[in-house]
Amino acid sequence: MTRQAEAGQPQPLLRVRGLHKSFLSTDPPTQVLHGIDLNVQRGEFLAVMGASGSGKSTLLYSMSGMDRPTAGSVTLDGRELTELRDAEMSRVRLTQMGFVFQQAHFLANLSIRDNILLPAMKAAGGKAAGGKAEGEASEKRVDALMERFGIAHIAGNGITKVSGGQLQRASICRALATEPAILFADEPTGALNSSMTREVLDALTDAHQTGTTIVMVTHDPACAARAERVVYLLDGHIIDSLHSGAWEPDSTAERESQLLAWLQTKDF
Ligand SMILES: Nc1ncnc2c1ncn2[C@@H]1O[C@H](COP(=O)(O)OP(=O)(O)OP(=O)(O)O)[C@@H](O)[C@H]1O
Numbered sequence: 001m002t003r004q005a006e007a008g009q010p011q012p013l014l015r016v017r018g019l020h021k022s023f024l025s026t027d028p029p030t031q032v033l034h035g036i037d038l039n040v041q042r043g044e045f046l047a048v049m050g051a052s053g054s055g056k057s058t059l060l061y062s063m064s065g066m067d068r069p070t071a072g073s074v075t076l077d078g079r080e081l082t083e084l085r086d087a088e089m090s091r092v093r094l095t096q097m098g099f100v101f102q103q104a105h106f107l108a109n110l111s112i113r114d115n116i117l118l119p120a121m122k123a124a125g126g127k128a129a130g131g132k133a134e135g136e137a138s139e140k141r142v143d144a145l146m147e148r149f150g151i152a153h154i155a156g157n158g159i160t161k162v163s164g165g166q167l168q169r170a171s172i173c174r175a176l177a178t179e180p181a182i183l184f185a186d187e188p189t190g191a192l193n194s195s196m197t198r199e200v201l202d203a204l205t206d207a208h209q210t211g212t213t214i215v216m217v218t219h220d221p222a223c224a225a226r227a228e229r230v231v232y233l234l235d236g237h238i239i240d241s242l243h244s245g246a247w248e249p250d251s252t253a254e255r256e257s258q259l260l261a262w263l264q265t266k267d268f
Pocket residue numbers: 023025026030032050051052053054055056057058059219
């Protein structure tokens with residue numbers, strides 16, 4: 001879409017234009033993304049699908065500032081991210097973005113609650129710098145999130161004393177505790193069995209329904225069926241997208257079969 005055509009549209013929360021990513025560490029360089037254009041609207045739940053190696057994780061990392069794109073533009077709430085220095089980008093990631101990965105990385109010497117609280121405290125500037133009130137507000141928010149996602153009873157446990165599904169729900173709490181503008185999830189259910197997958201998907205759906213913008217990379221049609229829109233990546237290009245609309249519990253089977261039929265047209 002040209003800038004002129006975009007003028008009448010609501011400004012997307014995340015706007016990606018002409019995004020290229022090559023890895024120069026290989027000889028010859030590995031060109032992974034070939035000029036991605038993508039808008040993510042405020043409050044949207046977007047899934048990114050595609051075959052293994054098509055560049056899904058590279059896209060997620062390049063648009064969330066975890067890695068530097070080779071060329072192109074990424075704006076979050078109108079702010080160009082590709083020009084930020086590392087320290088500024090780290091601050092944006094800490095305060096405006098939440099991340100959930102396939103494997104939850106938690107500190108072994110802290111309780112689940114303290115692991116969740118840590119980035120929220122850091123984002124608020126720390127108790128000492130941010131003031132007692134901000135620290136207390138972070139603690140209240142974390143306790144409310146743990147309650148909402150059904151893990152309040154494991155608050156004091158260490159990470160070896162919880163299930164994979166509980167740990168992943170704790171990851172989602174940790175990602176939301178800083179009240180990010182956008183949540184990035186990379187195969188958040190990839191390491192879970194089907195009942196734990198459902199727990200985590202319910203948590204993500206809940207986060208979305210209460211206003212969180214989500215971009216999720218997934219192989220799993222059951223995960224992608226929760227999203228409002230799915231884009232399909234092939235060899236570093238977005239080749240198609242499917243709008244499924246708002247998710248309703250009753251529509252799960254229908255959405256999955258619609259998505260599977262769409263994926264079959266892509267040799268998925
Ligand atoms: N750091 C790196 N250096 C060199 N090549 C890389 C690097 N990271 C990724 N690649 C290559 O980029 C391509 C895309 O990888 P990416 O992980 O983004 O794909 P994907 O679609 O997420 O795959 P999967 O579904 O298997 O996780 C692959 O060919 C991969 O080998």
